[in-house]
Amino acid sequence: MTGxxxxxxxxxxxxxxxxxxxxxxxxxxxxxxLDDAGVAGDDxxxxxxxxxxxxxxxxxxxxxxxxAEAAGLRCAGTRYEEACASAGVAVxxxxxxxxxxxxxxxLAGGMERMTNLSTADVTESLAVAADELFEVRAGVTFxxxxxxxxxxxxxxxxxxxxxxxxxxxKNHANAVNNEYAQxxxxxxxxxxxxxxxxxxxxxxxxxxxxxxxxxxxVLVSExxxxxxDLDAPVAITGxxxxxxxxxxxxxxxxxxxxxxxxxxxxxYGDAGVAGDxxxxxxxxDCFTIAEVxxxxxxDFFDPGEGIGAARRGDTTRDGDLPVNLxxxxxxxxxxxxxxxxxxxxxxxxxxxxDHPNSDAVPDATVGLTHNAGGTVASAVxxxxxxxx
Amino acid sequence: MSDPEPDGPADTxxxxxxxxxxxxxxxxxxxxxxxxxxxxxVCPDCGSTDLSExxxxxxxxxxxxxxxxxxxxxxxxxxxxxxxxxxxxxxxxTGIVRELSADEIGIGTAVRPxxxxxxATGKRLVVFRPA
Numbered sequence: 001m002t003g004x005x006x007x008x009x010x011x012x013x014x015x016x017x018x019x020x021x022x023x024x025x026x027x028x029x030x031x032x033x034l035d036d037a038g039v040a041g042d043d044x045x046x047x048x049x050x051x052x053x054x055x056x057x058x059x060x061x062x063x064x065x066x067x068a069e070a071a072g073l074r075c076a077g078t079r080y081e082e083a084c085a086s087a088g089v090a091v092x093x094x095x096x097x098x099x100x101x102x103x104x105x106x107l108a109g110g111m112e113r114m115t116n117l118s119t120a121d122v123t124e125s126l127a128v129a130a131d132e133l134f135e136v137r138a139g140v141t142f143x144x145x146x147x148x149x150x151x152x153x154x155x156x157x158x159x160x161x162x163x164x165x166x167x168x169x170k171n172h173a174n175a176v177n178n179e180y181a182q183x184x185x186x187x188x189x190x191x192x193x194x195x196x197x198x199x200x201x202x203x204x205x206x207x208x209x210x211x212x213x214x215x216x217x218v219l220v221s222e223x224x225x226x227x228x229d230l231d232a233p234v235a236i237t238g239x240x241x242x243x244x245x246x247x248x249x250x251x252x253x254x255x256x257x258x259x260x261x262x263x264x265x266x267x268y269g270d271a272g273v274a275g276d277x278x279x280x281x282x283x284x285d286c287f288t289i290a291e292v293x294x295x296x297x298x299d300f301f302d303p304g305e306g307i308g309a310a311r312r313g314d315t316t317r318d319g320d321l322p323v324n325l326x327x328x329x330x331x332x333x334x335x336x337x338x339x340x341x342x343x344x345x346x347x348x349x350x351x352x353x354d355h356p357n358s359d360a361v362p363d364a365t366v367g368l369t370h371n372a373g374g375t376v377a378s379a380v381x382x383x384x385x386x387x388x
Numbered sequence: 389m390s391d392p393e394p395d396g397p398a399d400t401x402x403x404x405x406x407x408x409x410x411x412x413x414x415x416x417x418x419x420x421x422x423x424x425x426x427x428x429x430v431c432p433d434c435g436s437t438d439l440s441e442x443x444x445x446x447x448x449x450x451x452x453x454x455x456x457x458x459x460x461x462x463x464x465x466x467x468x469x470x471x472x473x474x475x476x477x478x479x480x481x482t483g484i485v486r487e488l489s490a491d492e493i494g495i496g497t498a499v500r501p502x503x504x505x506x507x508a509t510g511k512r513l514v515v516f517r518p519a
Contacts, residue, residue, distance in 0.1 A: 118461065119458065120458075120459070120460060120461035121461050123458060123459070123460045123461070124460035124461050124462065124463070127460055133399065133402045134425060134481075134482055135482055136460075137506070137509075137511050137512070137513065137514070138471065138482045138483045138484060138513070138514050139456065139459065139463060139465050139469060139471050139483075139484050139513075140471055140482060141456060141458065141459065141460055143456075143458065144454050144456045144471050147454035147456075148452045148453070148454050148471070148472075148473055149452070151452040151453060151454060151495070152451065152452040155452070155495050196457070197455070197457050198456075198457055198458050199454045199455065199456045199457060199458070199471075200454055200455040200457075200490060201454075202454075245432065247482070248473060248482070249425075249473050249479075249480035249481060249482045250424070250425075250432075250480070254451070254452055254473070
């Protein structure tokens with residue numbers, strides 16, 4: 001089995017790109033990744049592309065060949081759809097393709113265009129990732145679903161809205177220096193607490209924004225990197241995926257995310273590292289409560305301890321385990337089908353030392369990314385390490 | 389067998405189940421005692437295909453809930469409305485709570501299931517009323 005290096009990363013700025021097509025966004029990210037890698041498009045053997053709601057947002061299905069064309073690639077492509085974990089699973093399958101020896105050079109990433117829809121239409125489009133019969137018809141929106149989980153968490157472990165507000169404030173603070181972030185501004189805990197209710201107990205500042213954007217990674221075998229003398233110091237050493245019952249009502253415990261725990265266990269085992277060896281993490285904070293549940297599923301904190309992590313300063317940039325130095329989905333933005341690739345792009349930059357927040361973790365050698373689909377009915381976890 | 393939707397085919401299994409909620413409802417129990425909601429061919433917990441319909445308990449308890457202020461377009465329900473997951477023992481069921489405001493609901497509040505039509509979609513809507 002060959003090792004996998006991240007040879008290059010590319011992102012569009014996340015935010016509102018009114019009028020720009022999805023193909024234009026993805027092409028920008030893909031060309032940036034190829035340029036960063038110093039790899040010719042002709043060397044790419046396959047495109048693994050993540051997208052969730054393109055058929056609703058742009059009336060465009062069958063996007064993979066279209067995106068390969070837009071990126072100037074003369075190879076086949078495959079679209080991966082796993083709700084908000086679409087790009088995470090696209091990257092995971094690219095890692096597996098390289099490891100197997102089948103491919104030496106893969107382009108993996110994703111794109112989502114969302115701001116061309118009204119808030120109500122985005123809400124409805126995202127709800128498609130929930131159980132249509134037993135949740136969507138019953139009026140469950142995505143904020144509503146995470147609100148049900150938040151209430152269940154508070155009931156089981158304690159904590160409250162103020163703890164969640166600290167998560168939001170932390171991630172906004174991290175986004176200030178990130179040129180790719182949608183909201184490059186700080187918010188206070190009080191502002192988060194005072195923002196309007198979306199689905200109680202969650203308020204507007206507990207939620208990530210509606211975002212357009214794209215991400216792309218060039219993944220290569222170690223042999224290819226060596227032969228072509230690439231500067232690719234970061235390796236993906238662990239990958240894992242977990243699944244769970246689609247509807248919240250069918251889970252044993254609505255305050256836990258076992259799909260993420262399973263994905264993490266697989267990724268840790270794959271990389272041969274433990275949770276306490278991770279120096280820095282990017283986790284899927286589509287809602288503030290999601291970050292809390294991720295911290296516990298990833299074995300960083302015991303059940304009930306994750307809720308206070310941001311407030312205690314454990315996960316702030318000067319804490320023992322900085323989480324979401326990019327700003328996270330909360331402040332960086334969440335173009336759903338692009339997010340999993342974006343997390344790995346940000347982590348690669350953090351570990352290479354060329355991220356604006358790399359100075360928070362100058363000695364970091366092990367990073368983790370966690371990308372969740374739906375209410376964590378699916379989860380993908382990757383371990384990245386500095387290999388040289 | 390229920391009448392098909394005026395605007396499309398019935399969702400076999402689900403529609404019959406939702407209609408039954410007006411009379412108390414049922415769930416599917418497998419030979420190993422796992423509860424699930426229909427339609428099912430196999431128990432997702434253990435793989436058993438020996439399934440039977442069992443009556444839902446008359447009342448369930450609120451396991452978690454949220455007052456939703458931003459509703460999806462075309463759904464019909466005017467926000468704010470209260471969505472809740474109700475625990476009936478072997479199964480939980482999600483729906484909208486009637487006749488109680490968010491302030492009047494807590495975890496453990498007892499309710500009974502019922503079914504309505506969502507005027508906007510024509511689909512069946514699972515609701516709960518005070519027990």
